[in-house]
Amino acid sequence: MNLKGALPTLILEVLSNGPSHGYEIAQTIKRRSEGVLDFKEGTLYPALHGLEADGLIEAEEVIEGGRTRRCYALTRKGKNALKAERAEWQRLSGAINNILGGTA
Amino acid sequence: VNDGLKNWLEVATKNLNTVSQQQIRVELETHVQDAVNAHLSAGQNLEQAMQNAILELGDPTQANQQFQHNHLTRTELARLEKLFGQHWVHAILISGLAMLLHLQGSPWLGASYLTLGLELFMRVWIMRHRRWIRAALMLRPVLLALVFAGFGMHISTTRHNNVGMLLAVGAFWLLVSLWWWHSYAGIYRKLTLHRS
Numbered sequence: 001m002n003l004k005g006a007l008p009t010l011i012l013e014v015l016s017n018g019p020s021h022g023y024e025i026a027q028t029i030k031r032r033s034e035g036v037l038d039f040k041e042g043t044l045y046p047a048l049h050g051l052e053a054d055g056l057i058e059a060e061e062v063i064e065g066g067r068t069r070r071c072y073a074l075t076r077k078g079k080n081a082l083k084a085e086r087a088e089w090q091r092l093s094g095a096i097n098n099i100l101g102g103t104a
Numbered sequence: 105v106n107d108g109l110k111n112w113l114e115v116a117t118k119n120l121n122t123v124s125q126q127q128i129r130v131e132l133e134t135h136v137q138d139a140v141n142a143h144l145s146a147g148q149n150l151e152q153a154m155q156n157a158i159l160e161l162g163d164p165t166q167a168n169q170q171f172q173h174n175h176l177t178r179t180e181l182a183r184l185e186k187l188f189g190q191h192w193v194h195a196i197l198i199s200g201l202a203m204l205l206h207l208q209g210s211p212w213l214g215a216s217y218l219t220l221g222l223e224l225f226m227r228v229w230i231m232r233h234r235r236w237i238r239a240a241l242m243l244r245p246v247l248l249a250l251v252f253a254g255f256g257m258h259i260s261t262t263r264h265n266n267v268g269m270l271l272a273v274g275a276f277w278l279l280v281s282l283w284w285w286h287s288y289a290g291i292y293r294k295l296t297l298h299r300s
Contacts, residue, residue, distance in 0.1 A: 022131060023138040040162020041139070042116065045131060046170030053174050053296045070131050 007039065007047045008056075009089075012074065012082040015057060019073040022048060048072060056081050108158045109136055115164035116171060123298065124175040136161070176294045184291065188231035188240075195224035212261060216254025223247050238295050241288050245281035252277040 014020060014028045026041050051057045056078035059070045074082070113132060117125040136157045143153035199221030206214030230240050256273045259266050
């Protein structure tokens with residue numbers, strides 16, 4: 001399934017469980033969607049850097065097993081943005097369910 | 105680094121400034137190493153594992169377009185360096201002109217030129233210390249407002265029926281400021297990621 005546009009929100013959701021690095025974020029999204037949401041991992045990093053530029057997440061470099069990793073964490077602004085995105089998603093999915101469920 | 109990965113990274117980081125290129129390369133090399141390890145654990149040989157890890161990254165051209173949206177390109181960095189370049193001579197000349205105008209009885213015009221000179225000195229200082237670049241970009245129209253206000257005051261003290269001229273000065277400032285914010289809004293955002 002094409003993730004275009006939804007990837008930043010999914011990243012924020014994954015990071016709401018705690019700081020994480022790129023590879024782990026990608027695997028978490030794939031695992032939690034049971035493989036339905038698949039995406040090219042090269043697009044994950046521009047999305048992460050975009051969120052960082054917007055101040056929604058912050059990065060910290062950590063040395064792990066002799067390698068430098070950039071670990072990302074949600075900022076306060078990111079938490080607020082995620083809250084708003086969740087509410088918007090509930091509203092939108094509710095509306096679509098109403099139509100597809102034929103309750104109108 | 106594997107040749108396939110090297111090529112992928114070269115395309116994905118094309119035209120970006122060198123600091124961002126280096127940061128992205130390190131981050132993606134670590135990512136690919138994790139992916140290769142996972143494939144090796146799943147029973148693939150090293151060649152297959154590396155090939156799959158690179159395939160999973162997707163199209164490097166698409167990644168490059170997205171990276172350019174968030175990182176300063178070389179051209180943008182050169183533009184910034186030119187803007188905050190070594191303007192010592194201009195700053196000194198304009199400040200000198202300001203003093204001359206002040207002494208010749210045009211205090212508002214002098215003040216206007218002095219603000220311009222100070223702004224140039226500020227840009228030199230900012231570039232030397234690599235601090236407050238974002239604030240300077242954002243506040244430049246405010247400083248220009250002071251410059252234009254000086255011109256405006258000069259007009260209003262030297263001419264009669266000058267409302268039209270004052271409106272023209274105000275409109276010109278507004279146009280310059282809008283152009284400025286439009287031109288530098290993208291760079292302003294990208295500076296969050298550019299720390300050197």
